[in-house]
Amino acid sequence: MDVPGAFAPGEYAARLSRAQAEMARAGIGALLLSTEAEVRYFTGFLTRFWESPSRPWYLVVPAQGAPVAVIPEIGAPLMARTGLTDIRTWPAPDPADDGTALLAEALREVAGRGQIGVPMGPETHLRMPLADFERLKARSGLRFGDDAGIMAALRAIKSEAEIARIREVCAVAGRAFARVPEIAAAGVPLDQVFRDFQRLLLEEGADWVPYLAGGAGPDGYGDVISPAGARRLAAGDVMMLDTGAVRGGYFCDFDRNFAVGPVPDAVRRAHACLMDACEAGLSLAQPGARACDLFEAMAAVTGARAGRLGHGLGMQLTEGLSLSEGDPTVLEPGMVITLEPWIALSAGSGMVHEENIVIREGAAEVLSPWAGSDMPEV
Numbered sequence: 001m002d003v004p005g006a007f008a009p010g011e012y013a014a015r016l017s018r019a020q021a022e023m024a025r026a027g028i029g030a031l032l033l034s035t036e037a038e039v040r041y042f043t044g045f046l047t048r049f050w051e052s053p054s055r056p057w058y059l060v061v062p063a064q065g066a067p068v069a070v071i072p073e074i075g076a077p078l079m080a081r082t083g084l085t086d087i088r089t090w091p092a093p094d095p096a097d098d099g100t101a102l103l104a105e106a107l108r109e110v111a112g113r114g115q116i117g118v119p120m121g122p123e124t125h126l127r128m129p130l131a132d133f134e135r136l137k138a139r140s141g142l143r144f145g146d147d148a149g150i151m152a153a154l155r156a157i158k159s160e161a162e163i164a165r166i167r168e169v170c171a172v173a174g175r176a177f178a179r180v181p182e183i184a185a186a187g188v189p190l191d192q193v194f195r196d197f198q199r200l201l202l203e204e205g206a207d208w209v210p211y212l213a214g215g216a217g218p219d220g221y222g223d224v225i226s227p228a229g230a231r232r233l234a235a236g237d238v239m240m241l242d243t244g245a246v247r248g249g250y251f252c253d254f255d256r257n258f259a260v261g262p263v264p265d266a267v268r269r270a271h272a273c274l275m276d277a278c279e280a281g282l283s284l285a286q287p288g289a290r291a292c293d294l295f296e297a298m299a300a301v302t303g304a305r306a307g308r309l310g311h312g313l314g315m316q317l318t319e320g321l322s323l324s325e326g327d328p329t330v331l332e333p334g335m336v337i338t339l340e341p342w343i344a345l346s347a348g349s350g351m352v353h354e355e356n357i358v359i360r361e362g363a364a365e366v367l368s369p370w371a372g373s374d375m376p377e378v
Contacts (some may be wrong), residue, residue: 006044015087029114102139117147174369211244235261277301277341
């Protein structure tokens with residue numbers, strides 16, 4: 001396999017074997033996959049070309065045998081480097097037939113009488129025009145239905161190769177966070193800090209930085225998803241940076257809070273409380289515990305019951321379970337999750353802290369460089 005960021009062929013063979021065993025149990029003749037993460041999961045096909053919405057891409061996973069790629073011809077050279085041999089292409093985009101005839105033929109060939117499974121659960125989407133999906137159903141004459149949660153269950157449990165990749169990108173972000181005093185100080189505009197922090201991430205080894213959020217203010221921050229504004233950092237501010245950097249196709253997702261000069265004791269106590277909440281979540285993060293149990297443990301420390309206090313992590317910034325009041329998902333070894341407690345400081349403002357861990361037999365393993373109780377100062 002000659003694709004940057006791809007794993008050894010045995011990794012993909014094991015994924016395919018697990019998928020086909022589950023398909024046999026569910027009576028599914030083939031999986032129809034159309035999103036970047038789904039296609040890459042079975043092939044290692046890693047490209048930024050997915051940023052363009054002009055072309056659909058498909059992977060057919062049969063109940064037996066190797067996957068079939070049905071893709072625009074521009075992607076054939078890279079797909080061939082993955083080791084996949086059945087690659088069917090068309091000169092996309094083609095308004096008259098953007099791959100539906102090829103896809104219908106491939107599905108008929110491999111599915112037999114089985115249903116075509118399409119991921120339909122939370123966080124899924126069908127990356128093709130709905131009009132084309134209707135044409136596909138009519139042309140193929142096959143039955144389409146839910147994939148019985150197969151893809152979500154497969155991706156929830158990471159292999160050691162995947163865990164190593166996430167550990168690696170966490171180390172990249174940790175080195176960049178350690179350099180924040182180089183770029184942040186009183187008087188520096190927050191949007192400049194954001195730009196410079198992305199530069200630090202790239203210098204430390206990130207392939208790209210799809211996600212960077214944060215905030216700054218004297219009593220913490222209330223909005224943690226907006227682009228940074230030009231307001232200059234001021235003495236007494238709390239500044240938070242939250243990054244989803246990528247290396248080898250896998251995300252980290254954790255943040256760090258910084259004091260801009262001396263800050264009130266209440267702020268420092270809040271930061272220490274957030275770390276206590278993370279410790280409470282970490283101590284409970286073992287096989288058999290539920291996602292909602294970790295939520296309750298962290299919320300009990302901070303007194304703040306945000307919508308969710310963590311989530312799954314992997315090929316996407318957020319994937320799978322939520323550490324929320326209503327998520328009963330049982331933790332299993334190999335799940336990579338974030339711990340993300342929140343604490344209120346004043347009306348509309350507070351602080352959040354996030355770490356990345358993997359569930360192991362016994363105690364969880366920390367993947368991000370665990371922060372201390374003392375908030376660093378810039």
